[in-house]
Amino acid sequence: MFGRIYSHRLEWKRCIPALVSSHRTLFTVLWIMGFASLFIWQRNLLVDGLWGLRVNEKPMPMLRPFAFNLTDFGGKGDGVTENTKAFEKAIMEIAKLGKKGGGQLNVPPGDWLTAPFNLTSHMTLFLAEGATILGIEDEALWPLMPPLPSYGAGREHAGPRYGSLIHGQHLKDVVITGHNGTINGQGPSWWKKYKQKLLNYTRGPLVQILWSSDIHISNITLRDSPFWTIHPYDCKNVFITNVTILAPVFGAPNTDGIDPDSCDNVVIEDCYISVGDDGIAIKSGWDQYGVAYGRPSTNILIRNLVVRSTVSAGVSIGSEMSGGVSNITVENVVVWSSRRAMRIKTAAGRGGYIQNITYRNITFDNVRVGFVVKTDYNEHPDAGYDPKAYPILSNINFINIHGQGVRVPVRLHGSPEIPLRNLTFRDFSVGISYKKKHIFQCSSVQGRVIGSIFPAPCENLDLYDEQGNLIKRGAQNVTDIDYDF
Numbered sequence: 063m064f065g066r067i068y069s070h071r072l073e074w075k076r077c078i079p080a081l082v083s084s085h086r087t088l089f090t091v092l093w094i095m096g097f098a099s100l101f102i103w104q105r106n107l108l109v110d111g112l113w114g115l116r117v118n119e120k121p122m123p124m125l126r127p128f129a130f131n132l133t134d135f136g137g138k139g140d141g142v143t144e145n146t147k148a149f150e151k152a153i154m155e156i157a158k159l160g161k162k163g164g165g166q167l168n169v170p171p172g173d174w175l176t177a178p179f180n181l182t183s184h185m186t187l188f189l190a191e192g193a194t195i196l197g198i199e200d201e202a203l204w205p206l207m208p209p210l211p212s213y214g215a216g217r218e219h220a221g222p223r224y225g226s227l228i229h230g231q232h233l234k235d236v237v238i239t240g241h242n243g244t245i246n247g248q249g250p251s252w253w254k255k256y257k258q259k260l261l262n263y264t265r266g267p268l269v270q271i272l273w274s275s276d277i278h279i280s281n282i283t284l285r286d287s288p289f290w291t292i293h294p295y296d297c298k299n300v301f302i303t304n305v306t307i308l309a310p311v312f313g314a315p316n317t318d319g320i321d322p323d324s325c326d327n328v329v330i331e332d333c334y335i336s337v338g339d340d341g342i343a344i345k346s347g348w349d350q351y352g353v354a355y356g357r358p359s360t361n362i363l364i365r366n367l368v369v370r371s372t373v374s375a376g377v378s379i380g381s382e383m384s385g386g387v388s389n390i391t392v393e394n395v396v397v398w399s400s401r402r403a404m405r406i407k408t409a410a411g412r413g414g415y416i417q418n419i420t421y422r423n424i425t426f427d428n429v430r431v432g433f434v435v436k437t438d439y440n441e442h443p444d445a446g447y448d449p450k451a452y453p454i455l456s457n458i459n460f461i462n463i464h465g466q467g468v469r470v471p472v473r474l475h476g477s478p479e480i481p482l483r484n485l486t487f488r489d490f491s492v493g494i495s496y497k498k499k500h501i502f503q504c505s506s507v508q509g510r511v512i513g514s515i516f517p518a519p520c521e522n523l524d525l526y527d528e529q530g531n532l533i534k535r536g537a538q539n540v541t542d543i544d545y546d547f
């Protein structure tokens with residue numbers, strides 16, 4: 063619209079240059095008034111329609127052979143009526159259609175308050191523009207579920223845990239999408255009760271899908287989860303695209319954005335995430351329970367994200383990683399105004415491994431610490447873990463890393479029991495914001511730098527030229543770790 067109006071102005075200018083120059087001010091005022099009235103008229107047309115119709119409401123596409131409207135099941139989008147039964151009835155209808163290609167549940171504009179409900183296979187949940195699913199605040203209406211087998215306990219309390227607002231187990235072919243409608247967990251009441259220690263069980267995630275395959279989440283906004291926002295657990299083929307995840311960057315404890323946990327074949331792309339804990343945290347179970355369960359997170363591609371995490375990190379691996387984490391690529395990611403950009407966290411007792419990880423084309427924009435590996439993240443489910451179960455960390459590549467306003471670009475804190483092996487740095491140049499000492503920190507680190515990087519690497523790393531010729535062997539026993547800044 064701006065382009066069109068602007069070109070009109072150019073034509074006017076061309077036709078009557080004399081008028082423009084002699085009555086420039088008057089002309090400009092008239093033009094602005096004309097433009098403003100045209101703009102207001104068009105806006106009203108879009109919002110209310112010429113005859114009071116809401117002509118701007120985008121029709122919801124048919125993505126399954128059958129589609130239902132939540133209102134067909136008695137749903138009321140007034141923000142106060144409870145819609146749990148409407149969701150359950152609609153999803154029960156869709157469950158009957160699996161063999162016929164499944165069904166779609168349209169959630170029209172409005173605020174649809176609900177207690178937790180279960181999805182079914184071969185279903186599409188479609189959130190219209192202006193549709194919000196609102197999680198009910200009363201925890202008595204949130205069902206309890208047994209701990210996840212690879213955790214042995216709820217993450218915050220032993221014993222059962224609250225299920226998620228939108229939940230699924232043993233499903234296939236589930237789509238959650240829309241015209242940027244919202245799923246809102248009404249987290250503030252949960253965060254408050256958590257801080258006041260009023261909750262007896264671990265808080266529930268916003269969307270949690272267990273033991274399922276072919277899960278697609280796209281084109282929606284998720285906001286203010288009580289706990290982790292999207293938690294795919296022991297799933298195969300998970301695609302999360304063009305999703306916005308929001309929670310306050312302070313005071314919203316454990317509101318991780320997306321936590322793929324013991325999942326195989328995951329793509330997370332084109333998302334904006336700004337939350338109160340990790341933007342993304344790749345996990346695979348906790349200590350002896352995760353070791354016994356033995357399901358790694360593997361084949362995960364994370365790309366084209368903008369992430370902010372003022373409390374934790376943009377993209378993390380761990381700290382629960384006892385089933386192993388491998389073949390992870392994180393690329394084209396910008397982390398801004400955050401505490402840490404990329405973090406690997408683990409501890410003695412975890413067992414498992416973190417192997418074959420590549421970070422490529424990462425931009426740090428005002429972060430305290432760029433890359434950090436922490437091997438003493440000592441949170442355990444109970445006293446039954448094996449303190450000698452040391453995780454293996456190796457084959458980690460950092461390629462094409464840039465940024466500005468970083469205090470400590472690299473902090474690699476390995477230990478004699480948990481050394482960091484076979485790290486590679488290449489094409490790395492990060493603008494620093496602090497004194498030039500202790501800005502590339504290492505202990506128990508082995509690996510190499512190819513070509514020149516900024517800031518200068520720690521002495522532990524071998525130096526190679528661009529052609530791959532060894533220039534200097536690293537002194538692996540040097541230690542420089544400084545948490546003071």
Ligand SMILES: *[C@@H]1O[C@H](CO)[C@@H](O)[C@H](O)[C@H]1NC(C)=O
Binds near residue numbers: 122
């Ligand atoms: C859903 O039902 C409501 C109320 O009957 C109606 O206003 C809306 O247009 C319907 N939406 C669709 C997509 O059918």
Ligand SMILES: *[C@@H]1O[C@H](CO)[C@@H](O)[C@H](O)[C@H]1NC(C)=O
Binds near residue numbers: 229
């Ligand atoms: C939702 O699914 C879980 C796991 O299958 C089950 O325990 C629970 O009863 C279901 N809830 C409802 C309301 O059907």
Ligand SMILES: *[C@@H]1O[C@H](CO)[C@@H](O)[C@H](O)[C@H]1NC(C)=O
Binds near residue numbers: 242243281304
């Ligand atoms: C992302 O989602 C928004 C609505 O949420 C949509 O307008 C836009 O076209 C989507 N972009 C892509 C690339 O799918």
Ligand SMILES: *[C@@H]1O[C@H](CO)[C@@H](O)[C@H](O)[C@H]1NC(C)=O
Binds near residue numbers: 242282283306
């Ligand atoms: C979707 O909605 C969120 C929250 O209202 C907004 O921040 C985001 O920009 C929207 N996304 C698109 C693609 O319009």
Ligand SMILES: *[C@@H]1O[C@H](CO)[C@@H](O)[C@H](O)[C@H]1NC(C)=O
Binds near residue numbers: 260
């Ligand atoms: C937690 O347990 C205590 C003691 O049994 C009980 O009084 C309280 O209502 C419970 N709180 C919640 C939120 O379930």
Ligand SMILES: *[C@@H]1O[C@H](CO)[C@@H](O)[C@H](O)[C@H]1NC(C)=O
Binds near residue numbers: 239280281303304
């Ligand atoms: C997201 O929305 C855009 C615009 O409506 C659509 O073209 C695209 O197919 C949607 N993407 C997915 C993955 O649903």
Ligand SMILES: *[C@@H]1O[C@H](CO)[C@@H](O)[C@H](O)[C@H]1NC(C)=O
Binds near residue numbers: 360363389391
């Ligand atoms: C690693 O993961 C990517 C997806 O990110 C996949 O295409 C590739 O086949 C995987 N490689 C191996 C060796 O499994």
Ligand SMILES: *[C@@H]1O[C@H](CO)[C@@H](O)[C@H](O)[C@H]1NC(C)=O
Binds near residue numbers: 393394395423425
């Ligand atoms: C690197 O990532 C940025 C976004 O962070 C993107 O704009 C750019 O195209 C990427 N470069 C390459 C070579 O993929």
Ligand SMILES: *[C@@H]1O[C@H](CO)[C@@H](O)[C@H](O)[C@H]1NC(C)=O
Binds near residue numbers: 457
């Ligand atoms: C990591 O890559 C190496 C070298 O390609 C391979 O031998 C090893 O099996 C991989 N590790 C895992 C856990 O996939």
Ligand SMILES: *[C@@H]1O[C@H](CO)[C@@H](O)[C@H](O)[C@H]1NC(C)=O
Binds near residue numbers: 457458459484486
């Ligand atoms: C060490 O890392 C390099 C670069 O990723 C890889 O090519 C090589 O296979 C790794 N070495 C071992 C022993 O896994």
Ligand SMILES: *[C@@H]1O[C@H](CO)[C@@H](O)[C@H](O)[C@H]1NC(C)=O
Binds near residue numbers: 537
């Ligand atoms: C590190 O190792 C080198 C050679 O292996 C040795 O000369 C040096 O004393 C060691 N330094 C420390 C601090 O242990």
